Amino acid sequence: MTDTTLSMPVQVAPRGRRIRLSVIGDHFVLILGALFMMAPIYMTLTTASHENLTIHREGLQFLFGGELLNNFDAAMFGQGGFSGEITGMSMLKNSLILGMGFALGKIVLSMMAAYAIVYFRLRFATFAFWVIFTTLLLPLEVRIVPSYEVITGLGLANTYTGLIVPLLASATGTFFFRQYFLSIPEELVEAARIDGAGPVKFFIDILVPLSRTMIAAIFIVMFVYGWNQYLWPTLITTDEGLYTLVRGIKQIRQSLAESNQIPAYGQAMALSIIAILPPVLIVVFLQNWFIKGLVESDK
Amino acid sequence: MATVRLSNISKTYPNGAKAVHPTSFDIADGELIVLVGPSGCGKSTLLRMVAGLEDITTGELSIGERIVNTLDPAERDIAMVFQNYALYPHMTVGKNMAYGLKNRGIDKATIAAKVDTAAQMLNLTEYLDRRPSQLSGGQRQRVAMGRAIVRDPALFLFDEPLSNLDAKLRNQMRIEIRALQRRLNTTAMYVTHDQVEAMTMADRIVVLNGGQVEQIGTPSEIYRAPASTFVASFMGAPPMNLIPAHYNGNGTVAVGSLSLPIARPADHKGEVVLGIRPEDATIGGTTPFKLDLIEELGANRLLHGTIDGNAFTVNAPNDDQPLATDLTLSLPNDTLHLFHGESGVRL
Amino acid sequence: MKRAAFNHRLLPVALLVPQIAIIAIFFYWPAWTAIQSSFYLEDPFGFGSTFVGTDNYTRLFASSEYLKVAQFTILFTVIITVFALGAALLLAVKADKVLRGARTYRTLLMWVYAIAPPVAGFIGVMLFDQNIGPMTDLFNWLGHDYRLGLNYMDTAFAMTITSIWIQIPVNFIFFLSGLQSIPQSVKEAAMIDNASPTRRFWETTFPLLAPTAFFLLIINITYALFDTFGVIDTIVYGNPASNPMTLVYKVFVDGFRGNDIGGSSAQSVVLMLLVLGLTIFQFRMLERRIHYT
Numbered sequence: 001m002t003d004t005t006l007s008m009p010v011q012v013a014p015r016g017r018r019i020r021l022s023v024i025g026d027h028f029v030l031i032l033g034a035l036f037m038m039a040p041i042y043m044t045l046t047t048a049s050h051e052n053l054t055i056h057r058e059g060l061q062f063l064f065g066g067e068l069l070n071n072f073d074a075a076m077f078g079q080g081g082f083s084g085e086i087t088g089m090s091m092l093k094n095s096l097i098l099g100m101g102f103a104l105g106k107i108v109l110s111m112m113a114a115y116a117i118v119y120f121r122l123r124f125a126t127f128a129f130w131v132i133f134t135t136l137l138l139p140l141e142v143r144i145v146p147s148y149e150v151i152t153g154l155g156l157a158n159t160y161t162g163l164i165v166p167l168l169a170s171a172t173g174t175f176f177f178r179q180y181f182l183s184i185p186e187e188l189v190e191a192a193r194i195d196g197a198g199p200v201k202f203f204i205d206i207l208v209p210l211s212r213t214m215i216a217a218i219f220i221v222m223f224v225y226g227w228n229q230y231l232w233p234t235l236i237t238t239d240e241g242l243y244t245l246v247r248g249i250k251q252i253r254q255s256l257a258e259s260n261q262i263p264a265y266g267q268a269m270a271l272s273i274i275a276i277l278p279p280v281l282i283v284v285f286l287q288n289w290f291i292k293g294l295v296e297s298d299k
Numbered sequence: 300m301a302t303v304r305l306s307n308i309s310k311t312y313p314n315g316a317k318a319v320h321p322t323s324f325d326i327a328d329g330e331l332i333v334l335v336g337p338s339g340c341g342k343s344t345l346l347r348m349v350a351g352l353e354d355i356t357t358g359e360l361s362i363g364e365r366i367v368n369t370l371d372p373a374e375r376d377i378a379m380v381f382q383n384y385a386l387y388p389h390m391t392v393g394k395n396m397a398y399g400l401k402n403r404g405i406d407k408a409t410i411a412a413k414v415d416t417a418a419q420m421l422n423l424t425e426y427l428d429r430r431p432s433q434l435s436g437g438q439r440q441r442v443a444m445g446r447a448i449v450r451d452p453a454l455f456l457f458d459e460p461l462s463n464l465d466a467k468l469r470n471q472m473r474i475e476i477r478a479l480q481r482r483l484n485t486t487a488m489y490v491t492h493d494q495v496e497a498m499t500m501a502d503r504i505v506v507l508n509g510g511q512v513e514q515i516g517t518p519s520e521i522y523r524a525p526a527s528t529f530v531a532s533f534m535g536a537p538p539m540n541l542i543p544a545h546y547n548g549n550g551t552v553a554v555g556s557l558s559l560p561i562a563r564p565a566d567h568k569g570e571v572v573l574g575i576r577p578e579d580a581t582i583g584g585t586t587p588f589k590l591d592l593i594e595e596l597g598a599n600r601l602l603h604g605t606i607d608g609n610a611f612t613v614n615a616p617n618d619d620q621p622l623a624t625d626l627t628l629s630l631p632n633d634t635l636h637l638f639h640g641e642s643g644v645r646l
Numbered sequence: 647m648k649r650a651a652f653n654h655r656l657l658p659v660a661l662l663v664p665q666i667a668i669i670a671i672f673f674y675w676p677a678w679t680a681i682q683s684s685f686y687l688e689d690p691f692g693f694g695s696t697f698v699g700t701d702n703y704t705r706l707f708a709s710s711e712y713l714k715v716a717q718f719t720i721l722f723t724v725i726i727t728v729f730a731l732g733a734a735l736l737l738a739v740k741a742d743k744v745l746r747g748a749r750t751y752r753t754l755l756m757w758v759y760a761i762a763p764p765v766a767g768f769i770g771v772m773l774f775d776q777n778i779g780p781m782t783d784l785f786n787w788l789g790h791d792y793r794l795g796l797n798y799m800d801t802a803f804a805m806t807i808t809s810i811w812i813q814i815p816v817n818f819i820f821f822l823s824g825l826q827s828i829p830q831s832v833k834e835a836a837m838i839d840n841a842s843p844t845r846r847f848w849e850t851t852f853p854l855l856a857p858t859a860f861f862l863l864i865i866n867i868t869y870a871l872f873d874t875f876g877v878i879d880t881i882v883y884g885n886p887a888s889n890p891m892t893l894v895y896k897v898f899v900d901g902f903r904g905n906d907i908g909g910s911s912a913q914s915v916v917l918m919l920l921v922l923g924l925t926i927f928q929f930r931m932l933e934r935r936i937h938y939t
Contacts, residue, residue, distance in 0.1 A: 026740045029737065030741060030751045033733070033737045033755055033814075034751060036811075037755055040769050043772075043773070047772070055778055059775075059778040060773065060780050109664055109668065112665065116661035119652055128662055131666060132669060135669055137925055141872045141873075141897075141898075142897070142914050144897065145901035145902070146675075146911065147672065150671070150675055154671075165668060166668075166672040169669045170669075174665065198652075224759075228760075228762035228763070231876065235902075249762075249768050249880065250764065253771065257883055265772075265778065272769060275765050276760065279760035279762075280757050280760040283756070284753055287756075294819060294820075295819065
């Protein structure tokens, strides 16, 4: 070690410096990127800590003020909307119901379907596969008008069923579990069959426990997806009692655009933070599962 | 414990591919029979049909007194050890072994006793609460064995159980499996592509090629009298030397300009294949041999060269003497094998 | 299907029925209705409809407004795809390279994924607001009289940059996991064969990332076409007429605000064909190459 550094000091030194420079460059780019990604949310948070009048006069705030708790309190518990029965709390509840209901429904339906497709000798398996996977072709946004008509026709407007179930009509989860099941070694089901496990036992004793991490991962991705739904809740819930937080943003946008007095900027920013926070916390703290779910489900 | 009888068992896949041609043999009570052959020869398919994991296209399979063709794998009173062990990754070693018993509705105390006995037999007692991922390859292999043992089945099925282990462990496990099977005296069917495994473990060997049985016999029968050139070249390491030759019916075979007397006259005249095991040829004799390369094996050495332009290998004791390029060999006439020139069948 | 599949008949059917039923009712039925009503002209007051053949389609392609929206959509899609992919690739390559703080950078760069597009749109509206937006101040300081919601290009700018902003994290996550799945031995072999880091990236790393990049290309196009709805809706709120919008947003505006069900359905069908084309292209490409594993 000592020998080499002594014998070639001239070559080692500039090389080391060049490497250090490029490392600094890497960090510079990353810090810049991180700032670009975080600055808008930071300003949302700082602005949420000021009085409406201050914001109205001076614009968005770069530093924290003293009104953070008041604004959050107003956003969470203040009555709003035409009926006055809508609060941050009620929207939070609805968002949770939508996120959870969507993620759970997705997992149950798609695991069942994928199990049937992968583990059974089914004459119309290919047909079922295509019936399900064609749904990957048409996002809800494209067929939004007829979907709305069909669901209101069924009397499902302003119900949790009407809110959640139509969103389940896609193949993403099924496709994911199919891929995962196919990757499980063939011999496991053979060993289980020799061990006397029928299809129900195999599913409950072996397949579900084996898929635990996968289920967790997909649950996180689906929860975030459900929580962030906007277009469908906007259309199907006209009853303010069913508004989700993300749907509530539209309401706030409206009140800002149409109000005659000083708009409630602080409260609006606080509500935005509330709408962002739960999925962000999940993504940050369950990061490894989340990335697994995201990267594997889209393959 | 049971005898197993395969009569005219065959497998044709829905797409028309014939994986196994009608095959018949019996496995005696307590016998270990090895199915050996290159990949794609149908040995695994045959085993899986016995297990009930693959439908039997034609023929009749009985285990003990029962015809089991239509029975579920779980109802056949068999246990199977898989190549990749197929342990349930989320269950502990103990639970892995107990799962099959639990599904049969056996009471907990009996299960615990059986698992304990098997664990002791396999030196797994201290690992019972571990997950398979926390075990080494050899230990996983033992758990797979344990899962088979606790069931106390009429028939063990082994599907290349050692091919995921390294060479040293493979030798050790080979002996352990064989000893265990002897001790339990359970009939067993063992699939491998490794001829050493087949020779060392089997009571009898079934050599398969292209979905057909080439030969059934004890290891020494297969070694001494291979039924075809395929068996001759597949069984034995290094493989038997096979040289195209001509037989004129008068007691000698002609290899090019050479003429070799044979002990046993055959009916067939014309093109033949002459077979000589490398260990049957000795240095010093009348047959000219051109030496190209020496492979040192320690006690022995392999001499690779040619006889009249045909590749030929000699397995000679290693006496550390330098060898010239041009040697002569003695090929005792009672060690020569003759095969039909076209069909490869033994003459 | 597995080799040793179970032989039951009713069980798999029972397992499939819920999923298929939901898809039939909430996917195939609406999709079929869209195709059907694209050939009808619906009375605005809901008193029946008349069959008009392909009139809705010819009307659509003759409409200069529709073509303008289509043009904007293409431009919008291209810009989002290029910038969201480019920025994410750059950041992922750097994040894969640094040793110190790699995990922190990953967290900081990906968490914005969890933000819903309309919330992002709303924050965008605040940042670019006429009265209180710091971005507006910045533009004014640079000498441009920035007017969100009034000036077409200004609105388009806010829309595009917000849409890029929330799309970077997904691309970043995929690129990073793609980079991390390149075997160490390949990286080492490249080190030995190729001295220049830049050439190493373009000649070894990037080709190995190609499947990921291609997949992301499709994802980003789909995103720009469909998932930006929330951003657009919050930004152009209340005044879609003079503002930029995408084809999907127009389906919604014509269907719900304009009550032109036939026209909106025809637009839906056009978009369906577009997605179909995109999918066929994707499968073709996947079949042909971009498979190194």
